[in-house]
Amino acid sequence: NAGVMQNPRHLVRRRGQEARLRCSPMKGHSHVYWYRQLPEEGLKFMVYLQKENIIDESGMPKERFSAEFPKEGPSILRIQQVVRGDSAAYFCASSPLQSGGRGGYTFGSGTRLTVV
């Protein structure tokens, strides 16, 4: 059981470039969540997806950020025209049920995005 796989682990982008972050949920998990963690802070919810559907994107910035979870392949968090303030760790979590259930949520290792 490979767990939640995120890649890349580290990503450096210049201001104005695009960043693509990938997340493959645990086997058997069909619910995916993205969180952002700024230095010295807790994680903040961004978006919740199931296959081919965005369920809750209330934490996503209105511009430049988008997420998808296609029928085949990993979930993608896409940040267009990155700015320095986007520098953060982005974590993906998955669960077998809505609301985590008894097993809770399993987190990936995160992608650390640095915008230079």
Next chain:
Amino acid sequence: ELKVEQNPLFLSMQEGKNYTIYCNYSTTSDRLYWYRQDPGKSLESLFVLLSNGAVKQEGRLMASLDTKARLSTLHITAAVHDLSATYFCAVDSGTASKLTFGTGTRLQVTL
């Protein structure tokens, strides 16, 4: 809007001592999670508390949940250096299917 507060934010304690981290939240919820995070690493799930009065223990850590008081505690018994990390509580707002995290408690256990 659900708010989750942890205290203390920073805790320095000697090996062998006991201490408690508190997690208060602002709206009704009966699902609370505790995670550990080492610097530069991901979150490791420690406890999942799913009902009022739930108490779980693993090694030197014990977590409890009082949904009426909207309070969870993480108790550390006879701390050891290996427990040094940041501990987060997170509350699941039920049908919303998203976690709201506390600010974290950075624990440093000194020899």
